[in-house]
Amino acid sequence: SQQLRLLEMAGLVTSRRISNRDKDKPRILYSIAGDLSYVIATSDRFVDKKILRLTEHNKINMRIWFIEDAGVRYALEKAFWTLEPQLHAIDRMSYAGIERGTPVIEYSARARLPASIEVGGQFGKVVLRQSATPKGQALFERGK
Structure with missing residues (x-):
């Protein structure tokens, strides 16, 4: 057509x-x-x-920008830029929601990441939790 x-x-x-x-x-x-x-x-x-x-970094940021809560977006963006040097070792990352007032990122990786990242703003930190099958809103998956 x-x-x-x-x-x-x-x-x-x-x-x-x-x-x-x-x-x-x-x-x-x-x-x-x-x-x-x-x-x-x-x-x-x-x-x-x-x-x-879109680069892989752009796609992660776009997925973060589609999260409704602006405070969560800010925290996840800061966490992503802190994790960016280790992205080569991360297989999957997902935003799992807020637990006890703190945003949680679940990930699977070939390297150990810190338990949390200081991000300032409304939440102060983002918790990182290793999981064989990260659940929640996908932020990154190697090869996709």
Whole structure:
């Protein structure tokens, strides 16, 4: 369709021809062109929109930004940036919720991480708990 061709020209989708059962009727298979985000920012002094190709770090931040509670988002962002140097050893990370007034990140990793991270703000710290199968809202999974 014309809309798909326009999306392809914009770099949002890719296409490839595939054989069809009916002769002289080529089919085109469209697929998403990778990990992208279309960001629209509106504030009193800044308005912009942009298509971003997402890195693994961007995807983690986007998942954090989709959490409703702004205080939790702040705490998880600070925790992530503290954990970023060890990301190569982490297989999975999930936001497991708030326990006893503190945000909890469950993770599975090939290295031991600290029991908590000081983040300041509303919560003060984020608890890290190792788990073979982290539960909750996925923040990161190696290979996905």
